[in-house]
Amino acid sequence: MQTRSKSGIYKPKVYLATASNQKLYAESTSVKIALTLPESCAAMDAEFSALVRNHTWSLVAPTIDMIILSSKWDFRTKYKANGSLDKFKARLVAKGFQQAPGLD
Template identity: 60%
Template sequence: MQTRSKSGIYKPKVYTIVVALLDHFQKPSSVRQALQLPHWKTIMEVEYSALVHNGTWRLVPKTERMHIVLNKWIFKTKLKADGSLDKFKARWVAKGFQQHAGVDFSDTFSPVVKASSIRIIFTLVIAYNWDIQQIDINNAFLNGILHEDVYMCQPEAFVSSTHPTHVCKLIKSLYGLKQAPRAWFVQLRSALVSWGFRPSISDNFLFHSRENGHLALVLVYVDDVLIISDSSTLIHSVI
């Protein structure tokens, strides 16, 4: 089936469908545009609700002595391996490049397991036929607890109607902050230790545990985690 365009040229119906799909998948270029698209607006509302439910910040009156970090909305369209739509994603992130050392951040690092550790562990996995499972923690950085005073403007399109001039004092970490990877790892390390894991002497981002005669290893690469064991039951228990 064909359709006639305004110019009088016939175009296949499939062309119209493809254009509509591209428009649907296209990332909005601004918050205003996103709010005009129902599916993107819904995703933004879900993200905002999740941040509020997580207790990411509390509103405080703005003062002249505060160093305010700006923020922005980032929109992504994730596709599956076959090219079909997986999901839309909207994330509220900090403009961390505006942070000042000694003011709203101190120590920073990214938890990255050593390449030599990975090579050795993978050699053992192959030699002894161990099980291995990779997990990706949802919104990992949002679990980090901040110990510095970090102030941010309220999210665009979600400014409080009762306190429009207040700012967000961050309680938990946010993507984009310089200390976000460190804050996340501190929480993860605390959890692993409470579960009986111990960090390796030669690699701070490699943890090991032995339970009922079975060995479990955890390798941390920023917010990706590899769990390796000679027992699949133990892996599922750790997860």
């Protein structure tokens, strides 16, 4: 079998240079770190507003047999095709792996 690497064809690696503030946001793994930046607060507000506006969930009173799922924030920095900053994005994600099949 003839592959591109055997033929000497390699794709050049492209590296993006980011500012330290943008790098901190992209690498933030906790809400505590992300809340120190105003961009992340605005992104979190926009995500939460969209969830409320679209009626994604509703609050119900918990019962004894109910398994309550937790959630986490996921932070990303989006770039345009030319490498410039596009936007900061935050997503609230439910931890669905905590569900039991057939029960929840």
